Amino acid sequence: MNLGPHADFIVAAYGVTAFVMAALIGWVILDYSAQRRILGSLEESGLARRSQRKS
Amino acid sequence: MPIIDLANPTRFLNLVSRAMPWLIATTIVLFAIGLFRAMNAPDDYQQGATVKIMFLHVPAAWLGMLGWAVMAIAALGTLVWRHPLADVAGKAAAPIGAAFTFICLVTGSLWGRPTWGTYGVWDARLTSMLVLLLLYLGVLALYWTAEEPGRGARTAAILSLVGAVNLPIIKFSVDWWNTLHQPASVFRIDGSTIDPSILMPLLIMALAFTLLFVTLHLAVMRNEILRRRVRSMRLLQAQEAHA
Numbered sequence: 452m453n454l455g456p457h458a459d460f461i462v463a464a465y466g467v468t469a470f471v472m473a474a475l476i477g478w479v480i481l482d483y484s485a486q487r488r489i490l491g492s493l494e495e496s497g498l499a500r501r502s503q504r505k506s
Numbered sequence: 507m508p509i510i511d512l513a514n515p516t517r518f519l520n521l522v523s524r525a526m527p528w529l530i531a532t533t534i535v536l537f538a539i540g541l542f543r544a545m546n547a548p549d550d551y552q553q554g555a556t557v558k559i560m561f562l563h564v565p566a567a568w569l570g571m572l573g574w575a576v577m578a579i580a581a582l583g584t585l586v587w588r589h590p591l592a593d594v595a596g597k598a599a600a601p602i603g604a605a606f607t608f609i610c611l612v613t614g615s616l617w618g619r620p621t622w623g624t625y626g627v628w629d630a631r632l633t634s635m636l637v638l639l640l641l642y643l644g645v646l647a648l649y650w651t652a653e654e655p656g657r658g659a660r661t662a663a664i665l666s667l668v669g670a671v672n673l674p675i676i677k678f679s680v681d682w683w684n685t686l687h688q689p690a691s692v693f694r695i696d697g698s699t700i701d702p703s704i705l706m707p708l709l710i711m712a713l714a715f716t717l718l719f720v721t722l723h724l725a726v727m728r729n730e731i732l733r734r735r736v737r738s739m740r741l742l743q744a745q746e747a748h749a
Binding site: 453454456458463464467468472475476479483490496 | 556617
């Protein structure tokens with residue numbers, strides 16, 4: 452595959468896109484595990500959500 | 507299952523858990539096909555290989571605008587029906603839409619330098635897209651600085667509806683004003699002006715990016731629901747401590 456005389460611009464465009472998408476996906480995964488961990492520790496301490504208490 | 511059932515956060519979380527593996531797998535497959543087709547697409551007769559930037563730039567532009575459209579629709583749910591899941595949907599779309607808008611601007615700039623001879627100009631299309639990014643940053647600031655989610659949600663919903671005025675301006679800017687940016691070439695009444703050998707990879711990449719948007723949106727909504735559960739449990743914990 453020959454990217455021609457403007458290969459730097461093409462590679463930079465794909466690199467920036469990959470970096471931003473990877474950062475977004477990484478943030479989503481880390482945030483999910485953090486929220487799950489906090490919820491787990493709150494439930495372990497004996498807390499239950501209001502809706503669960505009613506049931 | 508009636509669609510109204512999805513408005514229940516617990517049912518929504520169950521549905522997301524079931525759908526997520528399929529969405530991820532389909533997105534990966536579509537990206538593999540799309541990138542293969544994009545890398546093997548012929549060079550444009552005028553732009554040469556830089557046309558490969560289009561496979562990123564155009565879907566990013568569409569999804570940057572789609573993100574705000576989702577926020578505007580969710581804003582109606584927040585302001586009219588005051589449904590918390592509508593606020594969750596709006597808040598979740600903001601960082602994803604902002605990321606795609608940022609990618610659109612950067613890739614457009616990198617495409618503009620070799621084809622136009624400049625990284626950017628203050629024409630109507632480029633400026634209205636930059637305004638969209640600034641609106642995203644504004645609404646994110648509203649969400650992230652609000653001490654109470656409900657108050658931040660209402661203010662962000664109003665900004666989302668007001669900012670939606672920018673969407674037709676972006677779309678029709680190339681028709682209403684004389685711009686350096688080219689007019690629409692994919693979706694036109696008289697058919698696309700792009701050769702099928704380049705159009706097909708573009709449409710596959712657009713579909714892959716759209717599925718990525720949907721997957722990320724559902725994942726961020728799930729995180730936000732969990733975050734609100736954490737918040738409500740901590741409030742209960744504080745109330746019990748004071749009782």
